[in-house]
Amino acid sequence: MYDFAPIFPLRERTVPTLTATEIAAIAHLARLSLSEAEVPAYGDSMSRIMALVGELDRAVTTGVEPMSHPLPGQSARLRADVAVAAEPRELLQRNAPRAEAGLYLVPRVIE
């Protein structure tokens, strides 16, 4: 692999280190359990990623509209608000870890 330092001088930047507390907060928002060993490793690698992302500060974006669709002038197509045939529920629920009587089973939510 090549050293991209001349193009992205990331090592010269002050890396914004994500702390263990921040990683735990992000993992909570993302509903991901992490082991204690994973937290510092993600802190390190995500700090590097955010340093790369920091390169965006180089671009002058005053007056530039954020892109909303990769094809100019296009937007997501909407269809008529009518029911269409979908795969039968029994077929879809075959992939459910736990389903019974047409319902998905989860741990008790309300005591």
Add this chain to the structure above:
Amino acid sequence: MPTVASLAAALQARQISSAELTRQLLGRIEAAQPRLNAFISVTADEAVRAAEAADRRLAAGEAGPLLGVPIAHKDIFCTAGVRTTCASKMLADFVAPYDATVVARLKAAGAVMVGKTNMDEFAMGSSSENSHFGPVANPWNVKRVPGGSSGGSASAVAARLVPAATGTDTGGSIRQPAALCGVTGLKPTYGRVSRYGMIAFASSLDQAGVIATTAEDVALMLQVMAGFDERDSTSVELPVPDYAAALGRPLAGMKIGVLTEFFDSGLDPAIEQTLRAAIDELRRLGATISDVSLPNLPLSVPTYYVVAPAECSSNLARFDGVRYGYRCQNPRDLKDLYERSRGEGFGAEVKRRIMTGTYVLSAGYYDAYYLKAQRVRQLIADDFARAFASVDLLVGPTTPTVAFAHGAGDSDPVTMYLNDIYTIGANLAGLPAISVPCGFAHELPAGMQFLGPHFAEERLLNVAHRYQQATDWHRRAPAGVAS
């Protein structure tokens, strides 16, 4: 070299039956699997049944460019009755109740699926090492990666296990493995091919495409795959041109811009040498060559690593351990069920991207990261639009290096991400791009990339085909592979 076109002709002429051909390739796949691990699932029984059905259609006088031709699908496309894993523990036992549109169209055309190819988990990676089912090897040197995320498809085509395979490309996942394995790979325009039944990673970037040995074969596959699908809200309602008809057009008068930003200090000089020779060949074929600069293009990698993780964190929220996919043992409560099912079901890179996306979208950071990235993305798209006002196509390398060793990117994900520096631009701007073999560096294949304006697939296939008529790089096969 057995191509889709030559195999279809042999099948049509009844020189070989689809069942014979399919059994022959299944034998090769079985023999290569311990070395390459290009497949997650080999569907031998289903393949032979489909081949026999194709033989009946051929016997009844039916003709078709893919009828009876064995192909493979990247394991990101849903296949009814055959498991679709996305190379994840999360979906290790998932059997989709329906076919992806791409799968259904190829099936209807009589193509025979022999299996589902290995990949980076949820298409997140550039080496096909991030797979729950083990890493894929490059048939040119099994100690090297095949690229990714469609590494299994590229490895299988390079090893001549199938003449063509489907892939998906979010940041280079078709073109980069095609380049590193010495085969041809096309990422069509955003919206050209339906994404229905293709497991979503980053919905504003994802596009399905093809890996094959020749541009002609890519054209034959794309012809069947492309077209409007009402079940994909990003599918574009435009007629599909006759791609094969465009292949033979002369290149005289075609204006090709050499992307100066792609010849940066990170480009391996040995790859640059093959590229310069390839560009000379284009000139000999009649194309007019000039330099073109896209000043914002080097920012494509940082832009991508905001947009793609943001969309990934949203798309992968659906994997909750409730409706499908992996569920942890003995959850204490609903929160524990979500967190452990996801924490145990996703691999390290997928978790990293979900968290990066969650972070850039979180309160207080959305404007600074996501909106900023979408503004830079617009600048990059504007750069391309300006370039295509003066040239018909752009050309440059597909990758900065040849295939690297397994484990080379383990220590720093950013080093790995930067290897996609030449491919990400096309995804950000929704443009079609193709990688074709253009020589060797350090005894490994190098790829030349052409980028075109939206819906210029005909032009890309035309230039790739003419180049392949004049050169034989795409005919080279790894040692020990019958070409």
